[in-house]
Amino acid sequence: MSVLxxxxxNPILISGKEVLxxxxxxxxxxxxxxxxxxxxxxxxxxxxxxxxxxxILDENGYIKPWVYNGHTRKERHKELIEQAxxxxxxxxxxxxDLSCGKGRIHMNVLWEMGGVENVLEGILSGTKGLIHGITxxxxxxxxxxxxxxxxxxxxxxxxxxxxxxxxxxxxxxNRVSEWLSAVVYEDPWKAGGHNGLSNQENPLLPEDPxxxxxxxxxxxxxxxxxxxxxxxxxxVWHLKNWAHWIDNEELGLIGFQFGTRPLLTQExxxxxxxxxxxxxxxxxxxxxxxxxxxxxxxxxxxxRFLEKLIARSSRQVPYAYAQSEEFSGILELGARGRKLFVxxxxxxxxxxxxxxxxxxxxxxxxxxxxxxxxHEAEEILRDQRNCMGCLSSCLFSNWxxxxxxxxxxxxxPRSFCIQKTLQxxxxxxxxxxxxxxxxxxxxxxxxxxxxxxxxxxxxxxxIDRIQTGx
Numbered sequence: 001m002s003v004l005x006x007x008x009x010n011p012i013l014i015s016g017k018e019v020l021x022x023x024x025x026x027x028x029x030x031x032x033x034x035x036x037x038x039x040x041x042x043x044x045x046x047x048x049x050x051x052x053x054x055x056i057l058d059e060n061g062y063i064k065p066w067v068y069n070g071h072t073r074k075e076r077h078k079e080l081i082e083q084a085x086x087x088x089x090x091x092x093x094x095x096x097d098l099s100c101g102k103g104r105i106h107m108n109v110l111w112e113m114g115g116v117e118n119v120l121e122g123i124l125s126g127t128k129g130l131i132h133g134i135t136x137x138x139x140x141x142x143x144x145x146x147x148x149x150x151x152x153x154x155x156x157x158x159x160x161x162x163x164x165x166x167x168x169x170x171x172x173x174n175r176v177s178e179w180l181s182a183v184v185y186e187d188p189w190k191a192g193g194h195n196g197l198s199n200q201e202n203p204l205l206p207e208d209p210x211x212x213x214x215x216x217x218x219x220x221x222x223x224x225x226x227x228x229x230x231x232x233x234x235x236v237w238h239l240k241n242w243a244h245w246i247d248n249e250e251l252g253l254i255g256f257q258f259g260t261r262p263l264l265t266q267e268x269x270x271x272x273x274x275x276x277x278x279x280x281x282x283x284x285x286x287x288x289x290x291x292x293x294x295x296x297x298x299x300x301x302x303x304r305f306l307e308k309l310i311a312r313s314s315r316q317v318p319y320a321y322a323q324s325e326e327f328s329g330i331l332e333l334g335a336r337g338r339k340l341f342v343x344x345x346x347x348x349x350x351x352x353x354x355x356x357x358x359x360x361x362x363x364x365x366x367x368x369x370x371x372x373x374x375h376e377a378e379e380i381l382r383d384q385r386n387c388m389g390c391l392s393s394c395l396f397s398n399w400x401x402x403x404x405x406x407x408x409x410x411x412x413p414r415s416f417c418i419q420k421t422l423q424x425x426x427x428x429x430x431x432x433x434x435x436x437x438x439x440x441x442x443x444x445x446x447x448x449x450x451x452x453x454x455x456x457x458x459x460x461x462x463i464d465r466i467q468t469g470x
Contacts, residue, residue, distance in 0.1 A: 007239055007469045009246070012229050012253050015104045015133035015154040015181045020045045022466060023231055025259025026108020026135055028193060028437065029419070030055045030063065030426035031270055032262065034091035038098025039267040039459035041105050048135060049095050051107040051123060053080065053390065053419065054087030055426065066423050068388045073399055077389030081115040085122030092123065096130040104132045106156070110194070111139030112294055114389040114401055117147065124151040133181050138194050138296060142168060145176040154181035156231070160188040160196030162215040169223055180228055183220065184257060185213050187234030189288065192259050192439035194296040203288055203297055209234070217252050226252055233257035237441045240469035258466070260439035264451070266458045271429030274436065277301070279454055281442045293396035293415040301436040305421065313414045315353050315371040317346040319363070333361045333369070340369070362413040365395070370413055383417040390419035
């Protein structure tokens, strides 16, 4: 497919080489891999594979199911790290080979993923010269710079505010600035996956990214970093809508990261059922929610999985251990009939839920009780017991990779095992009963004439299309 009336996109220096200012978003488990990253790099752009528990392929190129045999969480956590390293090394080699020496190969990790430092060091030890940069968000990756510099690899922190970058710079990055390749600004309201909304920001009132990126650039200029590009991520679709950002002296060097659009390419590793569903998404189908066990807000397709979480949290009442004027209603919980006290006005609603089959009450860290079916309660407890420590700290299972192995809080039944569902959607293609991450612009697949008649482009065709401004 030829490029018609292309926009002028001047190459910029990213991770040691001048390339197109177009970046593949890294995403999570198996949603970007060596094949997709290699294809982006082969177009002289930046390809990014996910280093978040990257899948291991068998000799026929099929994903090996993730299996954990350890009897304890810490044993399974060790297995998870070992498998992540093997998978990451394998995906890096695939990406490098397919890139044909063009573009850049980046690996994306989440700072709050379990064992991230061990995973980074293990993968980088086995891929010298194959990975050019590390992108990292979902937390405050203070040690990212130190690790990257030790392996002579560039680093690209993902932030959602100037304040976050300033904190990273002052605490750590100023000591290893020579390996800072770019700063990724991820819109905390519009990006797919986990979002960096702070407690001071209203999830219902999105802010214009221009002003926030201007503030980030101002902070970077305070640190003499005007030569470092900012990569805009989140809600980027048509570059024609961002034309005023390109070659803008106020903003300085700018690149653009595409997270959702690369999902729908021939090289994309997501299942066909996921690709087909993307072509049907309507405005409003992607929901910014707070069910993630990471504690971050996240954006995902509003399917049966998400609806179940919404409904579960709606069947929730506060409780007390001692009877009082406010909490005077008696509630017997569990097989032993443990007595807790609820508000008298909530008893009728609890009775109604039980009549519908939601007879099992489960306590939460917020001193509330949620009501669910015995089958769903059994699944929740089983998933909590099977925790393999995929996060540094998990609200759902109360796992923590610290010395005690626990956050000290109650496990939260309002959340879910994120590792389980993200692996399952990749392995089975079940897009209704698993978490399906997507950016808020995903509805444009249905509206964009480029995808008419369910057309799925190659990465090369997509990058050509992006360069037209469409």
